[in-house]
Amino acid sequence: MEEMKLEANKELNILKRSSSQIGSLQWLKKNLFSSWSNVLLTIISAVVTGYILFNTFQFIFTADWSVIAVNFRLLMIGQFPVAEIWRVWTILGVLTVLLGLSWGLWKGSMAHVAVSIGAIMLIMVAMPFIQMSTRLILGGNIVLLLLTFFIGTKLPKLKIPVIAVWLLYIPLTIFILNGFGVLAPVSSNIWGGFLLTLLIASVAIVISFPIGLLLALGRRSSLPVIKYFCVIYIEFIRGIPLITVLFIGQLMIPLFLGSGVEISNVLRAMIGMTLFSAAYLAENIRGGLQSLPRGQYEAAQALGLNKTYMMTFVILPQAIRAVIPACVGQFISIFKDTSLVAIVSLTDLLGMGQKLVANPEFLGKQMEVFVFVGFVYFIFCYLMSHVSRRLEVSLGAGHR
Amino acid sequence: MESVFAVEKLTTPLEEREDIVTVKGLNKWFGDLHVLKNVNLSVKQGEVVVVLGPSGSGKSTFIRTLNALEEFQDGKIIVDGINLTNDLRNIEEIRKETGMVFQSFNLFPHMTILKNISLAPIWVRKWKKQKAEQIALELLERVGIPEQANKYPGQLSGGQQQRVAIARALAMRPKIMLFDEPTSALDPEMVKEVLDVMKRLAESGMTMLVVTHEMGFARQVADRIVLFDHGEIIESGSPEQIFDNPQHERTKLFLAQIL
Numbered sequence: 137m138e139e140m141k142l143e144a145n146k147e148l149n150i151l152k153r154s155s156s157q158i159g160s161l162q163w164l165k166k167n168l169f170s171s172w173s174n175v176l177l178t179i180i181s182a183v184v185t186g187y188i189l190f191n192t193f194q195f196i197f198t199a200d201w202s203v204i205a206v207n208f209r210l211l212m213i214g215q216f217p218v219a220e221i222w223r224v225w226t227i228l229g230v231l232t233v234l235l236g237l238s239w240g241l242w243k244g245s246m247a248h249v250a251v252s253i254g255a256i257m258l259i260m261v262a263m264p265f266i267q268m269s270t271r272l273i274l275g276g277n278i279v280l281l282l283l284t285f286f287i288g289t290k291l292p293k294l295k296i297p298v299i300a301v302w303l304l305y306i307p308l309t310i311f312i313l314n315g316f317g318v319l320a321p322v323s324s325n326i327w328g329g330f331l332l333t334l335l336i337a338s339v340a341i342v343i344s345f346p347i348g349l350l351l352a353l354g355r356r357s358s359l360p361v362i363k364y365f366c367v368i369y370i371e372f373i374r375g376i377p378l379i380t381v382l383f384i385g386q387l388m389i390p391l392f393l394g395s396g397v398e399i400s401n402v403l404r405a406m407i408g409m410t411l412f413s414a415a416y417l418a419e420n421i422r423g424g425l426q427s428l429p430r431g432q433y434e435a436a437q438a439l440g441l442n443k444t445y446m447m448t449f450v451i452l453p454q455a456i457r458a459v460i461p462a463c464v465g466q467f468i469s470i471f472k473d474t475s476l477v478a479i480v481s482l483t484d485l486l487g488m489g490q491k492l493v494a495n496p497e498f499l500g501k502q503m504e505v506f507v508f509v510g511f512v513y514f515i516f517c518y519l520m521s522h523v524s525r526r527l528e529v530s531l532g533a534g535h536r
Numbered sequence: 537m538e539s540v541f542a543v544e545k546l547t548t549p550l551e552e553r554e555d556i557v558t559v560k561g562l563n564k565w566f567g568d569l570h571v572l573k574n575v576n577l578s579v580k581q582g583e584v585v586v587v588l589g590p591s592g593s594g595k596s597t598f599i600r601t602l603n604a605l606e607e608f609q610d611g612k613i614i615v616d617g618i619n620l621t622n623d624l625r626n627i628e629e630i631r632k633e634t635g636m637v638f639q640s641f642n643l644f645p646h647m648t649i650l651k652n653i654s655l656a657p658i659w660v661r662k663w664k665k666q667k668a669e670q671i672a673l674e675l676l677e678r679v680g681i682p683e684q685a686n687k688y689p690g691q692l693s694g695g696q697q698q699r700v701a702i703a704r705a706l707a708m709r710p711k712i713m714l715f716d717e718p719t720s721a722l723d724p725e726m727v728k729e730v731l732d733v734m735k736r737l738a739e740s741g742m743t744m745l746v747v748t749h750e751m752g753f754a755r756q757v758a759d760r761i762v763l764f765d766h767g768e769i770i771e772s773g774s775p776e777q778i779f780d781n782p783q784h785e786r787t788k789l790f791l792a793q794i795l
Contacts (some may be wrong), residue, residue, distance in 0.1 A: 222612060434605055435642035439656035439708060440631040442624075453646050 195503070201494065203501040204508050206267030211488050211508070214328020216313075220320065224331065226275055228307045229280065234305065236281040237298050240288020245527045252519045254281050306339060324402040328483035330512060332402070336484070337471040338410035344470070345463075347410065347419025353447070355422055366418070373415035378473055386480045407475045413470045420462040424455035457531050464524035468504045468517045474512075485509055540715055546582050550759060553580040554598030556712060556743050557602065562611035564594075564601065564767075572608065574769040579712075582744060584744045586754040588778075589764030590777050590790055596749045597716045598764065602745070603634045607759075616711050632660060635705025639717040641697045643689035643704070649676070650685045653704045668707070675703040679733050695726030713737065715746040751795060755779055763787050 168178040204211070213224055230255075239250035257274045260266060266274075288294065301308075313335075315321040327335070354366035373381070385408030389399060428451060436446040456463075478487030489509045493502050546553060556622045557579040564572035569596045579585050587595045600606040604612060604620060604627045604743075613620040619624060644652050653672035657663045663671075676682045679699040689697055699717055704711060704744055715734065719727045731753050738744055738757045748754065755775045762772040763784070771784045779795075782788045 171751060429640075429642075431640050431642035432644065435636075435638065435644070438603055438605065438631060438634075438636035438638075439704070440628055440660045441656060442628060442660075445659045448645055449659070454644075458644065 155158070195507075199478060199504050199507075200501065201504055201508075203498045203504050207488075207492055207498075208265060210329060210492070214329045214483055214488060215326045216328070216331065217322060217326075220322055223312050223319070223322075227312055228277060230305065230308070232277045232280050232283050232297065234302055235261060236284025237294055238302075239281075239289040240285040240290075241295055241298060242294065244530045245523060248523050249519075250281060250285070252522065254278055256515065256519075257281075265360075277312055306342060307430035309335070323398040327402055329488045330485040332477075333471075333474050333484040333486075336402070336409055336474045336477060338405055339406045340413050340470050340474070341467050344410045344413040344417055347450075349421055351414060351418035352425060356425060357417065368413045370418050373412055374419070378412050379479060380407075380474055381412045382480050384408070384477060391503035401480065401482055405482055409470060409474065409477075413466060414426060414488045415510050416466050416469075417463060420459045420466060421455065423462065424457075424475035425451065427458050428454055457528075458526055460528055460531070468520050471517060471520070472513060485512060541744075543582075543737075543741045546710060548585060550580050553582065555579065556581045556616055557745070558612070561604075562598075562601065562608055562613065564597065564606065564608040564610075571767050572601070573766070575769055577762065577769065577772075579745065582713075582741045582743055583759045584738045584742075584746070584757055585760050586758040587745065587761060587762050588749075588754060588790070590793075593764040594767040595717050595764040595769045599716055599745050599747055601633050602712075602714060603636055605636075625747070632708060633710055634712045634714055635703055635708060635710035636688040636714045637701050637716065637718045639720050640691070641694070641701045641707070641721070643697055643701055645689050648686050648688055649692070649700050652689065652700060653707045656704070657707050672703070672707055673711040675706055676700070678736075679703050680729070693726060694722045695729045697698075698722065698726075698730045700729075702737070704731055712743045712745070715744065715748065717747050717749070719748065719750060749794070751779075763790065765790070767769060 169175050213221070216224060223417065235253055236251040238246040257278050261271050261274045261278070290296075292377060299377045312319070313322060313327065341412050351370060354362045355370065357363045357366070382405060385404040386401070389404050391409065407489070432450055432454065433446065436450040441450070474484055475486040478490060483491060486509055489505045492498055492505055498505070548581050555578040557577070562572050562575040563570070575598060577585075586793055587599065589595045592737050595607055597717035601608045602615060604618075615630045616631050618626055618633075620630055644655070647655065650669060650672050652674060654665070657668040658665055661668075673682065673685060674744070676685055677736075681699055683709065684692055684696060684700070686694050689700065692700065702718075706723060714756075716732070721769065722730065727750070731750060734746070734753070737758055740793045746753075759776055760772060761778040763778065763786075764768050765786050769781065771778065771787045779791065782791060
């Protein structure tokens, strides 16, 4: 009796072991080769995938990436004067310090942003075609990031100053880049490359969000003047293509301002992108406001909270949290749409790519240039969507 | 002895006290629908008034007009000496003095229990954060769930959430508490814990207007019962009068249906 039990146990063990050994084989059989039609589909898709992968790798390893290596600086910062390049490094350094401190102070989502930016710098350091000086500066930035991270964890008092510098960061950047009489002037007409892409996108994102918020609140206002102004603005902007808005910006803004005031092309593009994106954000945020049950408004009112407190503490935090994915989708969309400024004769990353391709020296190198440009866009868009997912998780605590 | 909910308990008999809520000739329409028809009611300080009536009789609408969650078209409402008009400042003053508990709790899901309770005292009453949180913790103790202070509403049971909602309303130190079917959304086993808190609150001397279907609570706790039907008050009186010797035909019909 006992022996039989033992025997049975042994057999069971063997069965168990073999099942874990042939687990993957069985999985293949069950999921990919369960019937004739399945086998056929599996083979066809394997061949197609293999073909695409093979050609992709063949392209990557046989392509002539020297066009990127030679023009790397142009692609990144356009025709910014070489003598003034320290300004770009300065603003990158300030960004690194801010990121590092925020990472140490707040952890959470800031950690993901900081680590991702650090990883991008690390990848760039490893690129074979980067100049040694650039490599050293980037490496220094990585060290700076880690150093400020430790400072941040040790000094929680820095929270308020860090927020203040974040708020000032974009004006500071524009000031350093332009000079405005204090430093040697570098006209915004020669700003270009990925630097320009980032500048236009961040200005548009940062400024359009509060405008969109006001528009969304205005559209639900009980005052008809405010309400209809917001409705007309939102519907008008959503009814015309971005390119049209950009052209209007280029042609109409100088017309409105008269001949006395000169506004640079870059600023006009920024204004156009901001106004355009604000209308879409307003609709996203309005969706969030409408998703809240009426009981939340009533509970806040019944407690005696006035409208400002009710909105600030009860309604907006919930509404915005509900629409983070939609808003980040809009941010990503703005980021990619900055490539349209090439049409109004600005040379952003894509515009610089086009100029390179048009240069007879780099004839037939379109593939390399555009694959690289696409890759840069992808990295940053993916970073944004990754951070937004983390943000949802970390803000979702207790929500349900 | 200090009352548990920091209400000033009066010892004078009910009849001799002053009115804290006065409603005169109140009329309200939803479009063509006449939902409140010439309602007159006054509530004494420390009185517990239970409002009964079939669903759709206008009883919830009635108590929601008292803190201006619903507008009214005709009549007069005076709460704690403040005349309720369209003036936003008047409305906010009245809301400060009246706490409200809803059927669906309406806690703020993105804040901890402690923040839920201390939000209005900090921003409306302008109390120091420390004082407001101290009071919030005390109130949580009184409603029997001090250990939940740092959780979020979604982590609590329905009965616990409703007790937090009561604590949140009480944190403003209101003079009047309005309850709009506070136990209707609860599972049966959680009704008692909420009613117990309300009973203790009534004993401590709080002025309360309660819309409910809990007949046991009405009989035991109410000083006066008011019966609503088709937007008007058809009968009012002590629990004994209403339950044991109803006068109006529709009162008898209503009681027959639910008892």
